[in-house]
Amino acid sequence: MKVVLLGAGNLAYHLFRVFEASVGVEIVQVFNHRQEKLTDFADKVATTTLIAEIKEADFYLISVKDDAIAEVSSRLRPKNGIVLHTSGAIEINVLAEHHNFGVFYPLQSFSREKEVDFQQIPICIEANSEENLEKIRQLALQISASVHKISSEQRRISHVAAVFANNFSNFMFSTASEICEKHQIPFDILKPLIAETFQKIEKVSPKEAQTGPARRNDKETMAAHLKYLDEDQQKLYKTISEAILKSYGKEL
């Protein structure tokens, strides 16, 4: 399978690496409209800054910022290849001007410095036809054992869920570390507890794993905790505690 990769961000970087290492896929070219973004790729693969020079391929993988997908897509003129984007938030129809199109969305948070194991990463796929879906599935299976057909709507919703699971949980750790810092407590002493939090939901659902003062409706402890928090942290503490209480059928 021949792939042209369009984009040079974190995800494009990781996709390049994993496809290069796979047996069944060849990256034939990397496109970016800025030459300096292509330096990482230039010694490994053909590169271009011109849409007109893009080669024939089975897949055109557009991995650029959400608001640039439509424009990059509109300038592509593939003969038979399938045009794909890799975004969690953009619906499939932004590519509808093409004959063959779809979505190839790896549900993961990527950073340049950190290696990831694609075998474990869910690839959420969607296509304009059953035939194309099957081709995209074959592409995805080259790099991951976890390939899921989901609709544009479900993909957007999984993106919302991911904000809670990733961004918001990280902010809880961030707030914990702020509280520790302010009182000269090393944040590291919370690391085993954080590890346990993660390990627990491997075994039971997060709903069952919930513990703490709000879960127990322990008003005394909750009131005592507020004394140690600044105004913004208090607002967080109260809002989340109220949501926990409500979710377990209790009233503050």
Next chain:
Amino acid sequence: MKVVLLGAGNLAYHLFRVFEASVGVEIVQVFNHRQEKLTDFADKVATTTLIAEIKEADFYLISVKDDAIAEVSSRLRPKNGIVLHTSGAIEINVLAEHHNFGVFYPLQSFSREKEVDFQQIPICIEANSEENLEKIRQLALQISASVHKISSEQRRISHVAAVFANNFSNFMFSTASEICEKHQIPFDILKPLIAETFQKIEKVSPKEAQTGPARRNDKETMAAHLKYLDEDQQKLYKTISEAILKSYGKEL
């Protein structure tokens, strides 16, 4: 070192196991005021339901509910041993009627079903004298490589931080799973993302690891996300997003 263990909850259960397995500590007796709570221990160690029958030991480890610590302590009459409690929330002076007393607080969330590796668990210790602190440190080092002297105030604050790091982060996973369930998306597809969240803060601080629409001040995505949430989830989403924006110096 001889230890009498008072209590039979999750923590007492795990402390019994880890001390039994250690070379330098002998549990000489387990006390609980209810006979049926002692059945797990009865074939392994002397047990009693009577405070008056408690044996001589170097340490009396009170591992009962927070609001029962004062009462159990008041009925103890140790000759020379050190009276300890194991709570994150209760200050050391609840034990001040004794000659020798202190705190032995393992900073972890314990459940009966799940084994834990005590070597990694921070034991937060405090004592009424330098001499007793050293003895408690020796006891703690029998089971953990991570022993920390922290004050009652710091211990309470670390407990608040733990609520964010453990209870609140778990509630973020719980909310994510609720959103998935409602829309027939398997929660499992978020597991690798959750694992990445956790692995990332092993390498960089959570403050640096923060990503997502609120971190980028991406108003369009945040507005779009709200459509998929119920009223309670919207309140959470807004409050946490505002806190993230504020924390990174941006205004909604």
